[in-house]
Amino acid sequence: MLPGIKQFDLTGKVAIVTGASKGLGQAMAAGLASAGADLLITSRHLEEGQAAAEELARDYGHRAIAVRADAASPEDNQDMVTRALEEYGKVDILIANAGINIRGPIDELTYSQFQQVISTNVDGVWLAARSVVPHMKSRKYGRIICVASSLGVVGLPDRTPYAASKGAVVQLTRTLGLELALHGITCNAICPGPFLTPMNVPIADLEQTKKSIVGAVALERWGQMHEIQGAAIFLASDASSYTTGSLLMVDGGWTAR
Numbered sequence: 001m002l003p004g005i006k007q008f009d010l011t012g013k014v015a016i017v018t019g020a021s022k023g024l025g026q027a028m029a030a031g032l033a034s035a036g037a038d039l040l041i042t043s044r045h046l047e048e049g050q051a052a053a054e055e056l057a058r059d060y061g062h063r064a065i066a067v068r069a070d071a072a073s074p075e076d077n078q079d080m081v082t083r084a085l086e087e088y089g090k091v092d093i094l095i096a097n098a099g100i101n102i103r104g105p106i107d108e109l110t111y112s113q114f115q116q117v118i119s120t121n122v123d124g125v126w127l128a129a130r131s132v133v134p135h136m137k138s139r140k141y142g143r144i145i146c147v148a149s150s151l152g153v154v155g156l157p158d159r160t161p162y163a164a165s166k167g168a169v170v171q172l173t174r175t176l177g178l179e180l181a182l183h184g185i186t187c188n189a190i191c192p193g194p195f196l197t198p199m200n201v202p203i204a205d206l207e208q209t210k211k212s213i214v215g216a217v218a219l220e221r222w223g224q225m226h227e228i229q230g231a232a233i234f235l236a237s238d239a240s241s242y243t244t245g246s247l248l249m250v251d252g253g254w255t256a257r
Helices: 023-034 046-060 074-088 111-139 160-183 207-212 225-236
Strands: 014-017 038-043 064-068 093-096 142-147 185-192 247-250
Touching: 014 023, 014 074, 023 038, 023 046, 023 093, 023 225, 038 046, 038 074, 046 064, 064 074, 074 111, 093 111, 093 225, 111 142, 111 160, 111 185, 142 160, 142 225, 160 185, 185 225, 225 247
Parallel strands: 014 038, 014 093, 038 064, 093 142, 142 185, 185 247
Antiparallel strands: none
């Protein structure tokens, strides 16, 4: 055992968090900042991103900047890494969080809607990782955290685009964990269960939601936003140095049933 090492301390680390102007992305960014990290966050809406970055910097006393980025754009992903290197000189941590959800029975969804979800949720994670990996390889250090979902390992009706996309993220995480292991880079996924994010607010009061989602959770409640932070800090820190290619369920016991 090494005395005096603060395994969860992110002081001096630089993190990119995609889709972090609201929801779980903003909560995870706040968690990293609370542990000492400087941040670059992305949003499709620059004004929202800048407001979130200013709040994070004010609340935690660490640098936070925002850039506009479409998760599905190769150019935007490369630009965000370039900007992080210009501002901070390095990138230690990537949380590939940006995602969308379009719900409905398969025969009521369009192929375009399916493609939209896959493009953001799968292509976006792959592109973010691809953009940061060369730099991480050059330093022989990195923490890549993919945001999958409990719906990457269990099914739920009317979620074919989202569940398919998150299942792909699960396998991408496992594959990258193996591919990058000898380069000093870990890759793991957080799999959130039902959190009352802006994405879920429209369905929160539906009886079917209460039965099939919240009712399926062992803790019988929605997750609170701060409850995602511990998982993010762990996977971003040296505490997770022997963890790669793994899934960390933060789902109130949903997938245990």
